Amino acid sequence: xxxxxxxxxxxxxxxxxxxxxxxxxxxxxxxxxxxxxxxxxxxxxxxxxxxxxxxxxxxxxxxxxxxxxxxxxxxxxxxxxxxxxxxxxxxxxxxxxxxxxxxxxxxxxxxxxxxxxxxxxxxxxxxxxxxxxxxxxxxxxxxxxxxxxxxxxxxxxxxxxxxxxxxxxxxxxxxxxxxxxxxxxxxxxxxxxxxxxxxxxxxxxxxxxxxxxxxxxxxxxxxxxxxxxxxxxxxxx
Amino acid sequence: xxxxxxxxxxxxxxxxxxxxxxxxxxxxxxxxxxxxxxxxxxxxxxxxxxxxxxxxxxxxxxxxxxxxxxxxxxxxxxxxxxxxxxxxxxxxxxxxxxxxxxxxxxxxxxxxxxxxxxxxxxxxxxxxxxxxxxxxxxxxxxxxxxxxxxxxxxxxxxxxxxxxxxxxxxxxxxxxxxxxxxxxxxxxxxxxxxxx
Amino acid sequence: xxxxxxxxxxxxxxxxxxxxxxxxxxxxxxxxxxxxxxxxxxxxxxxxxxxxxxxxxxxxxxxxxxxxxxxxxxxxxxxxxxxxxxxxxxxxxxxxxxxxxxxxxxxxxxxxxxxxxxxxxxxxxxxxxxxxxxxxxxxxxxxxxxxxxxxxxxxxxxxxxxxxxxxxxxxxxxxxxxxxxxxxxxxxxxxxxxxxxxxxxxxxxxxxxxxxxxxxxxxxxxxxxxxxxxxxxxxxxxxxxxxxxxxxxxx
Amino acid sequence: xxxxxxxxxxxxxxxxxxxxxxxxxxxxxxxxxxxxxxxxxxxxxxxxxxx
Numbered sequence: 242x243x244x245x246x247x248x249x250x251x252x253x254x255x256x257x258x259x260x261x262x263x264x265x266x267x268x269x270x271x272x273x274x275x276x277x278x279x280x281x282x283x284x285x286x287x288x289x290x291x292x293x294x295x296x297x298x299x300x301x302x303x304x305x306x307x308x309x310x311x312x313x314x315x316x317x318x319x320x321x322x323x324x325x326x327x328x329x330x331x332x333x334x335x336x337x338x339x340x341x342x343x344x345x346x347x348x349x350x351x352x353x354x355x356x357x358x359x360x361x362x363x364x365x366x367x368x369x370x371x372x373x374x375x376x377x378x379x380x381x382x383x384x385x386x387x388x389x390x391x392x393x394x395x396x397x398x399x400x401x402x403x404x405x406x407x408x409x410x411x412x413x414x415x416x417x418x419x420x421x422x423x424x425x426x427x428x429x430x431x432x433x434x435x436x437x438x439x440x441x442x443x444x445x446x447x448x449x450x451x452x453x454x455x456x457x458x459x460x461x462x463x464x465x466x467x468x469x470x471x472x473x474x475x476x477x478x
Numbered sequence: 479x480x481x482x483x484x485x486x487x488x489x490x491x492x493x494x495x496x497x498x499x500x501x502x503x504x505x506x507x508x509x510x511x512x513x514x515x516x517x518x519x520x521x522x523x524x525x526x527x528x529x530x531x532x533x534x535x536x537x538x539x540x541x542x543x544x545x546x547x548x549x550x551x552x553x554x555x556x557x558x559x560x561x562x563x564x565x566x567x568x569x570x571x572x573x574x575x576x577x578x579x580x581x582x583x584x585x586x587x588x589x590x591x592x593x594x595x596x597x598x599x600x601x602x603x604x605x606x607x608x609x610x611x612x613x614x615x616x617x618x619x620x621x622x623x624x625x626x627x628x629x630x631x632x633x634x635x636x637x638x639x640x641x642x643x644x645x646x647x648x649x650x651x652x653x654x655x656x657x658x659x660x661x662x663x664x665x666x667x668x669x670x671x672x673x674x
Numbered sequence: 675x676x677x678x679x680x681x682x683x684x685x686x687x688x689x690x691x692x693x694x695x696x697x698x699x700x701x702x703x704x705x706x707x708x709x710x711x712x713x714x715x716x717x718x719x720x721x722x723x724x725x726x727x728x729x730x731x732x733x734x735x736x737x738x739x740x741x742x743x744x745x746x747x748x749x750x751x752x753x754x755x756x757x758x759x760x761x762x763x764x765x766x767x768x769x770x771x772x773x774x775x776x777x778x779x780x781x782x783x784x785x786x787x788x789x790x791x792x793x794x795x796x797x798x799x800x801x802x803x804x805x806x807x808x809x810x811x812x813x814x815x816x817x818x819x820x821x822x823x824x825x826x827x828x829x830x831x832x833x834x835x836x837x838x839x840x841x842x843x844x845x846x847x848x849x850x851x852x853x854x855x856x857x858x859x860x861x862x863x864x865x866x867x868x869x870x871x872x873x874x875x876x877x878x879x880x881x882x883x884x885x886x887x888x889x890x891x892x893x894x895x896x897x898x899x900x901x902x903x904x905x906x907x908x909x910x911x912x913x914x915x916x917x918x919x920x921x922x923x924x925x
Numbered sequence: 926x927x928x929x930x931x932x933x934x935x936x937x938x939x940x941x942x943x944x945x946x947x948x949x950x951x952x953x954x955x956x957x958x959x960x961x962x963x964x965x966x967x968x969x970x971x972x973x974x975x976x
Contacts, residue, residue, distance in 0.1 A: 333551075404837075
């Protein structure tokens, strides 16, 4: 059997879903090996949110007005903080090269990595946010819209953030550069996420904001992995 | 080119089935860059990379399905055990089977049975190199691109490496190897390329 | 900016350098003349506005600067797309040479917008939809420039910043409409810059002349800066030597 | 329109001139910066002839 016969699956593009599955399973197992890190991300979210009442005072009406914005900005920062983890470790130990040279399509593999990043950083925020919302005196209805908004918004944050993380692989400029690149792109997600809770508070339905967040997510799901793949290949060149 | 400095120019070679190119040269002469270009990771400033006669861009799907690149980095995750690392890498490259049995057998071939359950971070650099080389037993690819494969491993393992490369070439495989050791590969059509 | 010249022939920095050298002064002088004409129209000829008195004369700087800040980012994204698809260094150099000018126009647009906001709304910063998205555009410019000089290898810098510029360009409309939605949601349709005073023909003429002045200025500055970038990046290659020989010959 | 009125700009002088001066200064800074950048590039090794 010459090596030529045993080449990898003939139609690599057919392997897209296996690629997603491979990356998701591998990154989740990696993340679960260092559970403490997930805890740190979550604690960062809690701390940032809890700092605001110290800054603006405990006055309930004010906290209610600030609540959604604070919870969403803190979610942005928590997501931003954990982005380098997607590529940096793999870049330094050489696995990113092997991933880029795999027959599976690179955007699929990267989607799996981003999904794993969301499950370990975005989802815990969604679960934690109603609890923190109570600190800000948000009503039950507002808390549920906050959680739903984060559920739809945080994957978009991971997807857009992954582009920035891929562009800054191996650069010594550090987190500041990543924040500068990505936070402007986060603005629409923040606007509609926090806007959804405000709409509900004012008695309107938040379906408009949530559907726009959903649309943003779909666009990001299609576009971000492709941009990330290009950025990873550029970084490996 | 690296940082806009030309490392080497008008290098031209083509390899057929069963042929091996050994690239030598001082450190910094561009051996790694040449190998990365050959494996489709990097761009060449000028000139083209052809696979099976067709010019291919970096990360070309056809080339990715045919190349096995082992660079300086061992591509091991510290949190994973030796076995898990190899399982992940072989399934990443869609190696047929890729189950634990083939992985254990490969680790055995490189006398790493006892270390197979240990997380990679506790292993020595030599052991990690051998795990990286164990991929040669697992992943079937026509084109091998190996960057200093014989570094940090002892004589017995170099012999194992030479046997693997010889059998790869005998079944019609191609190899591009950068190395300082003169690998004794008998009966293979060996070509030398020295980068000054 | 891509004039009718067959720029494929000038795709290599070597052949584009002399062209940039010759064209830059022409665009610069055109820009200067138009700017003078524009200022004359704006400050002397244009009538006083009924509602805003003389304050509206700021639009002759603000609106062209705002247009240019957006236009330059799109031209930058165009050159980045070219540099990624055709893998040409020169296209990436053009994008690199435009970014600082785009950032400057964005800053000027923000500054003049604030100074115009004070007399019209009473505050320098009223979170107006266009001004807020202009601010985010400034961050996009700084992001592009920061990424560029965070990467040492010029090749990677070109391609990575190109991807960023394209992702940014796709997001500009999204950012603009979401900020517009956010602004109307919170403030209702307050007076915003779009409700500029009814444009007497003379005012419009003044603004268009200033817009062209800004455009030619941007081309001139980009052509100057691209020469410096070409020299910096191509200085190792032989052609700079030959070029010097030809320049000596021509002198 | 006397020079005084012109400068006063109907009471909005500060804002109008504040805008025009900042624009001119910004452009001047950029022109100087680019010229310096070009001259520095010309003096780089390998470009001596182009000085």
